């Protein structure tokens with residue numbers, strides 16, 4: 001057995017995810033949970049419901065989180081990290097509030113949160129922190145004393161997140177027909193968000209011009225493209241593009257969309273494209289529908305060979321990265337000097353979101369940040 005690692009001051013890790021439906025009857029209530037108060041047009045909701053029904057009403061996200069839980073527990077056990085791992089979601093069972101109630105009943109007093117979102121943004125960070133605040137407030141209203149929650153820093157530039165995606169792109173390139181492989185372009189995709197949300201993502205001093213959201217994705221895209229060039233000796237042109245746009249049409253969101261990008265590349269004579277969904281941690285519905293179904297159909301219509309590369313999912317290197325982040329945070333909380341592990345040009349992200357980081361349109365309490373109302 002390896003020597004036990006010191007996890008003071010924490011007594012649990014909470015995997016916090018989006019959640020997804022697990023059958024046809026779950027789809028509508030799930031979408032109601034996701035869009036409550038978000039002003040999504042009805043037409044868009046009907047359309048997105050169809051994406052789920054096409055797959056029997058089952059999103060793969062919950063199964064992928066179960067696999068990630070297994071990978072984390074195995075990695076922790078193999079490396080002497082004695083920290084129980086719990087799982088709760090924003091929008092579907094197991095619901096975050098229920099899991100925090102269980103953590104409280106189990107006597108956990110200080111919990112580290114791993115969100116299945118690697119980047120800064122309202123949707124990818126503060127919204128999860130608002131959900132944590134709602135859950136903590138609900139438990140306090142029940143007369144309980146829930147644990148203190150801290151959130152692990154953004155891990156977009158951790159090698160354990162980037163390297164599995166490099167391998168994924170290499171596999172997709174290898175899978176393309178020989179005659180188009182070397183000419184293939186790389187389209188790194190992420191979730192489109194409103195321009196206003198991108199511009200205000202991350203700490204206040206970095207606001208403007210796509211904010212931390214775009215800067216972080218560009219750093220990851222460049223890291224992967226550089227690694228692919230080193231490993232293949234071929235310089236594949238690349239671009240960061242967007243998918244899964246929602247919201248009202250008159251509100252500007254990040255562009256170009258992947259489907260428009262494929263059209264434009266095809267018109268420019270590009271022989272093939274690898275779509276690399278770097279914005280997502282696992283192959284959930286937005287990958288299976290928006291890329292594997294919609295964008296792939298668009299490419300087929302154009303006669304453009306495309307491949308979609310793998311997300312990190314439950315890759316053991318990602319589980320090891322989470323362990324590294326946990327150990328790093330324990331060291332920092334204990335007041336010891338460490339060098340946080342990060343690739344690229346931006347350096348390691350902050351541990352505690354500062355005031356004004358990724359603001360909401362309508363301010364609400366958010367836990368696990370400098371502006372948290374919870375002790």
Ligand SMILES: CC1=C(CCC(=O)O)c2cc3nc(cc4[nH]c(cc5[nH]c(cc1n2)c(C)c5CCC(=O)O)c(CCC(=O)O)c4C)C(CCC(=O)O)=C3C
Nearest residue numbers: 018020038048059061116117123124191193246284285286
């Ligand atoms: C940045 C970002 C991530 C990545 C970070 C992270 O992973 O958190 C993400 C992930 C996900 N988004 C997901 C699903 C949905 N997102 C929606 C709506 C929206 N997402 C947004 C942003 C993001 N979303 C935004 C700005 C909206 C508009 C409404 C609003 O301002 O809040 C809607 C409503 C319908 C629609 O409008 O498309 C659905 C159903 C699923 C689950 C998939 C599955 O079931 O497998 C996952 C992992």
Ligand SMILES: [Fe+2]
Nearest residue numbers: 123191244286
């Ligand atoms: Fe989303």
